Amino acid sequence: MTAFGFELLATDGAARLGRIDTAHGPVDTPAFMPVGTAATVKAMTPDAVAATGAQMVLGNTYHLMLRPGAERVAAQGGLHRFMGWPGPILTDSGGFQVMSLAKLRTIAEEGVTFQSHIDGARHVLTPERSMAIQRDLDSDITMAFDECTPFPATWEQAERSMRLSMRWAGRSRDAFVRRPGYGLFGINQGGLYPDLRAQSAAALTEIGFDGYAVGGLAVGEGQEAMFGVLDVTVPLLPADRPRYLMGVGRPSDIIGAVMRGIDMFDCVMPTRSGRTAQAFTRRGTVNLRNARHQDDPRPLDEACGCPACRSHSRAYLHHLIRCKEILGAVLLTWHNLHYYQDVMRVLRAAIAAGTLAETANALLAEAERGDIAPLS
């Protein structure tokens, strides 16, 4: 079995072209991971996910510990086998979703006590329990258990929260069982405060991880503030390990973060938007529920090779959405994931060619032009 590793293949400014090797295969970076919350990338077969070019998917510890349960997944041979995804899988630690979804949460030094949002059952999540669950799931990349610092937060709140996450990061490292091909990532916190981000980076580096995530962003601070945090934080993360910006984002967020040295991304946006008629295209976002599409025989995105764009018209996609047909959600999700992977392919090629700045400007300018004109 291959060792877990990260190979840096090329750089262009702060941006990096690389490859992560995991127990379940390689991942070319910069990479976007579709979110497979409950052991399924919503509305997609595993074959369809792979056909978009995605190499790694994300699973949610919080959802999977509640349904079907981590022990049950382990008894079925792990998450790869359970969901029919043979490639690499990263799981989050459960910390973020406990705070956003669970009821009656109590945070203590030991961990978090909460009630399931599904049936109200009481659960405890600690760094040790999170590591055990993620091992049951057989995640190629395990995330350290952390508290996602609320936004907005005062310096004192952010400092207290970051220090707790750093203690939990140490306990996660201690509890994580090392196996060849499997990695553990630490999560940088500190809100919007550069000094806290720096202290967090130093603490994580001191503990030592196989990769470093930037957490607590994309929570309402805006793109400029997010990029500001990356500008001061990314240079402090070890250059020989992959860097992962959690829960981000829109294509323009990803482009800007790649230019600042981020290697990995995940976000529900392409999948969730696919179920609510929103399409991401080379010309920005398009709302297919709008009646302007109802007689439009043109594809959603002329330059896209996904099944929705190759085989169907805007008129048809609009019709499916209007009739609440499952195929509408399937095709738009497929398109959005395919488009996100296209963006990553373009960014990787540009880094290899040393033309990232021009490529990024061209992508952003085209998106800002907005959708093609309606048919007269």
Place this chain on the structure above:
Amino acid sequence: MTAFGFELLATDGAARLGRIDTAHGPVDTPAFMPVGTAATVKAMTPDAVAATGAQMVLGNTYHLMLRPGAERVAAQGGLHRFMGWPGPILTDSGGFQVMSLAKLRTIAEEGVTFQSHIDGARHVLTPERSMAIQRDLDSDITMAFDECTPFPATWEQAERSMRLSMRWAGRSRDAFVRRPGYGLFGINQGGLYPDLRAQSAAALTEIGFDGYAVGGLAVGEGQEAMFGVLDVTVPLLPADRPRYLMGVGRPSDIIGAVMRGIDMFDCVMPTRSGRTAQAFTRRGTVNLRNARHQDDPRPLDEACGCPACRSHSRAYLHHLIRCKEILGAVLLTWHNLHYYQDVMRVLRAAIAAGTLAETANALLAEAERGDIAPLS
């Protein structure tokens, strides 16, 4: 362009192996047509439908005239192009669904006036209008406009209804525009009354159609009564034309009807059941919502080659259904349609080999054994 035609290739008792040629390609019979109500076989991409082995799909005139509208489909190049299904399409006449779905229906000699179940808008459907809509849709097989006789019905009610349908059949024939590769089917009515079925068969044969459907069945009369109607009706239909049993049915219904000389079937059962956790298998129906499946690593149907059975366990399918995941509906629909096509493949091979009776008995006996035993 090929002429519309039916070639009889072999018989085994009353059962027939054949091939229908249409403007959009051939259909091997006995054939099962998945139902694509609103220009989509629910939860399936067109590629997935084709991968099950289906060669022809059914579209619903009633749904399509309301949304997106027949003229809109025509402007998009017809239903094949609109829904991305290049193969043959049969459309029903709208008569059945006006009676089951629309509001404030008024039946007169001229046709049916009704209000849309979607927005209450007033519409009129006549034989002439039904032919025009089906031509707009570009259906390979157009169905004559008829009234589906209610069940139960007295002889007098069934007789009056059948006579109206026969007059409408004549008007449908007059209004249908003949084109090479396109066919018009008449629909036999008469309730459970053999004399009325015989009069209807004579009336339709006198008018002359490219195929003959048996209508008004699978409406609550039970399998025995349905087979009884087929026993007296099918021998009266022209042997050199395809015969279509509308809206049928369960696998055992199809097997029995094939043995009585029926060539074509359609039913929402495999697709609708796929969205409600019901699977059709070689061992009968299986309810995947049942907790007995939650730790079962075995495939739904060991002998099935569909993606749900090749790549996933019962435990995973149960999990998807429990979490109301779209992929659950997708995989079960795929399986059910694949299984239905497997049944048709087996029946066609048995007719070719002259072993239909044994094959049918074996299929029915295996289904009656029920599902495999739960894991202890």
